[in-house]
Amino acid sequence: MNDDVFALWVYLARTPLLWLTVTILVYCACDRVSAALHRTPLANPVLMSMVLVGLMVRGTGTPYADYFDGAQFIHFLLGPATVALGIPLYQNRQLVLRAIVPMGCALLAGSVTAMVSAVLIARFLGASPMIVASIAPKSVTAAVAMGISGRLGGDPALTAVLVILTGILGAIVVTPLMNLLRVTDMRARGFAAGLAAHGIGTARAFQVDLLAGTFAGIAMGLNALLTAVILPFLL
Amino acid sequence: MLLSLGLILLCQLIGEAIARGTGIAVPGPVIGLVLCVLLLATRDRIGRLAPVELRDGTFEQTGRGILSHLSLLFIPAGVGVVQRLDVLAGNALIIVMALTVSTLLSLAVTAKVFAFVASRTARPSGTP
Numbered sequence: 393m394n395d396d397v398f399a400l401w402v403y404l405a406r407t408p409l410l411w412l413t414v415t416i417l418v419y420c421a422c423d424r425v426s427a428a429l430h431r432t433p434l435a436n437p438v439l440m441s442m443v444l445v446g447l448m449v450r451g452t453g454t455p456y457a458d459y460f461d462g463a464q465f466i467h468f469l470l471g472p473a474t475v476a477l478g479i480p481l482y483q484n485r486q487l488v489l490r491a492i493v494p495m496g497c498a499l500l501a502g503s504v505t506a507m508v509s510a511v512l513i514a515r516f517l518g519a520s521p522m523i524v525a526s527i528a529p530k531s532v533t534a535a536v537a538m539g540i541s542g543r544l545g546g547d548p549a550l551t552a553v554l555v556i557l558t559g560i561l562g563a564i565v566v567t568p569l570m571n572l573l574r575v576t577d578m579r580a581r582g583f584a585a586g587l588a589a590h591g592i593g594t595a596r597a598f599q600v601d602l603l604a605g606t607f608a609g610i611a612m613g614l615n616a617l618l619t620a621v622i623l624p625f626l627l
Numbered sequence: 628m629l630l631s632l633g634l635i636l637l638c639q640l641i642g643e644a645i646a647r648g649t650g651i652a653v654p655g656p657v658i659g660l661v662l663c664v665l666l667l668a669t670r671d672r673i674g675r676l677a678p679v680e681l682r683d684g685t686f687e688q689t690g691r692g693i694l695s696h697l698s699l700l701f702i703p704a705g706v707g708v709v710q711r712l713d714v715l716a717g718n719a720l721i722i723v724m725a726l727t728v729s730t731l732l733s734l735a736v737t738a739k740v741f742a743f744v745a746s747r748t749a750r751p752s753g754t755p
Contacts, residue, residue: 419699438698442705449709456710463703470700474656475638478663479690494744502737510729517721527725534704536654556705562730580741588733595697613657
């Protein structure tokens with residue numbers, strides 16, 4: 393009997409089906425919990441799903457590469473999702489064009505702040521050059537950040553993790569922080585979320601407000617661009 | 628639905644090809660985003676010549692479908708944390724401080740600069 397169970401496990405562990413299913417269903421459950429808690433920032437669906445799925449992968453002794461064999465089909469959609477951000481952007485083009493000056497100023501100030509503050513703090517605390525290069529692009533969307541980090545002597549896989557952690561952190565703090573700072577302009581709130589916390593911040597912004605989400609998407613795209621260009625000169 | 632999905636993938640494909648081909652620092656999907664905007668602008672320009680699926684809202688619906696679960700797409704990379712627990716633990720203070728302070732700071736600076744410049748450049752006739 394135990395042998396049968398083991399044989400079944402060996403079979404399941406080898407197909408992409410298992411971890412693809414687990415990832416989607418765990419996310420659905422966590423998203424329900426987040427909705428039931430009225431989208432309170434701390435009940436972040438990415439954070440909850442990551443912890444649960446991570447525990448399962450660890451608990452079953454599954455190598456990450458095997459997990460990723462299944463989960464890559466979801467990961468792949470990050471690219472098309474970035475393209476699809478063009479749709480709300482086009483639909484709101486009049487609003488976006490009207491805000492082009494504040495967007496440009498906020499982009500430059502925010503992008504430089506995100507890079508410089510991370511690099512200075514890491515260096516001040518005695519981080520190795522590899523760690524500094526891995527942390528520097530943390531506010532940029534994962535695929536791009538990994539490319540930047542690899543070119544500058546960082547560890548792309550570590551960068552991916554730091555990017556996700558930054559995104560989750562940003563998505564959790566953005567609403568309370570903006571309320572504290574008394575920023576009521578949804579465009580400004582969304583733009584900040586997308587710039588500092590890339591796609592996860594953008595997902596959070598879409599949860600709160602459609603206009604905020606649109607501006608978050610723009611900020612995410614522009615910051616990926618600007619960081620890729622500027623960062624090599626800062627390190 | 629299928630045509631819409633195909634066109635979104637095509638935007639990304641051309642974007643990746645441009646990024647690789649020219650070696651510019653712009654990521655492929657971001658070029659794809661620009662192409663997607665151009666595609667929609669062209670659709671509105673040529674009117675009835677565009678395929679029905681592009682005009683009846685299906686394209687927008689497909690995009691919304693992908694975007695409505697944007698959070699899900701980050702989980703596979705996020706689970707990668709299990710691979711790097713040793714590095715994270717070894718540099719815990721650095722990482723916690725750098726991520727927290729830098730994220731709070733960049734959120735605050737971005738939003739404040741945006742709101743400040745927006746209030747200065749808003750037309751006096753007063754859009755809110």
